[in-house]
Amino acid sequence: MNPANGPLHGVRVLDLSRVLAGPYCSMFLGDLGAEVVKIEQPGTGDDTRSWGPPFQGGESAYFLCVNRNKRSVTLDLRTPDGIELLRRLALEADVLMENFRPGTLAGWGLSEAAIRRQNPRLIYASLSAFGASGPMKERPGYDLAVQAWGGLMSVTGAADGEPSKVGVAIIDIVAGLMLGKSIAAALYAREKTGEGQRIETSLMEAEVASLINAGSNYLVTGKAPGRWGNAHPNIVPYQSFATADGHLVVAVANEAIWARFCNGAGRPELAADPRFDTNAHRVENRDALIAILKEMFRSRPGREWIELMNRADVPCSPVQDISQVFDSPQVLATEMLREIDHPTAGKVRMAGLPVKFSGTPASIRLAPPLLGEHNDQVLQDWLELDDAALAGFRRKGTLG
Secondary structure, eight states, rough: OTTOOOTTTTTEEEEOOSSSHHHHHHHHHHHTTOOEEEEETTTTTTTGGGOSSSEEETHHHHHHHOOOOOEEEEEEESSHHHHHHHHHHHHOSSSSEEEETTTHHTTTTTOOEEEEHHHOOEEEEEESSSSSSTTTTTTOHHHHHHHHHHTTGGGGSOOTTTTOOOOEEEEHHHHHHHHHHHHHHHHHHHHHHHHHOEEEEEEHHHHHHHHHHHHHHHHHHSSOOOOOOOSSSSSSSEEEEEEESSEEEEESSSSSHHHHHHHHTHHHHHHTTTTTSSHHHHHHHHHHHHHHHHHHTTTSSSHHHHHHHHHOOOOEEEEOOOHHHHHSSSHHHOOOOEEEEETTTEEEEOOOOOOOOOOSOOOOOOOOOOTTHHHHHHHHHHHHHHHHHHHHHHTTTTOO
């Protein structure tokens, strides 16, 4: 079995995206075996190349985290030659990804219709901040702005505190994953129809779709939900608690777990208490129950509670910091910490591959690229340009 032959082996992806949502998507496709060519502006490249410190070997940790399994080509898209080379690359691609403001590529003569007239099998995938239609389609936006606009911040944070963003750019990640699975679906559809298609999504659409129970609670009741901190509006107990020496979380999501929780904690009387005998009753009497549990959990160190809950088969975890996560035997056993050689940064550690395939494994084949590292290689492979042509483009600054 060739480890390079992932499920998307042979698929060419032309990636015009930058920052996080698009690059996370294209890394996902690259991990699955696609050949990803990242188009960057000469001299500067993806914005995240400068997002630091920290840096390793001149490369920002931010850029390193979402750009493995890609080759970098620098094209000056402010020039006619740069636009023409991009057009020719698009004609050789299976997938074109972009996250410019809606209409930008069309203004360069590279609309979906224009490209697919010559390459009808192309999957043309566009990702924007607020969508391709509607009164806000031209508005720029990063994850933070969309988390605020789309309601996520209103339900995140302490009940008596300020609205808070999630600790990572979660809407970028969700949108990137949604786009990636949609591209895979479009490639599957192409196998049946022979035709590519256009895919459009946005950070806003991904966020609204991800509001799940918070959104549904509003749609059912007409009341906008507020912030619950680490608690859950519909399930009790399902939150964090302070122990004698730290914090842990318990997730009691059904009645069988509730019974095991009470017995494991040495408090069987709580399961029999009519205030707490069903989840609906526990939600109604949340304050009384949580006061009891807070006092209970403070009585022992966290490791003792974890042992008791594990023995009772109750979902329970310590609140760990990220160093504890990457040092954990479980992360190491599942190969979620990997290391790859980089030309300037040396040994780069990064998160591993979150999905394992038995027959067509995902793999890490390429380190995050240096800016323009693969100009000659890609233009020779995809467009069959000779040395003289490449030298001419370099002299004109088209390739940086």
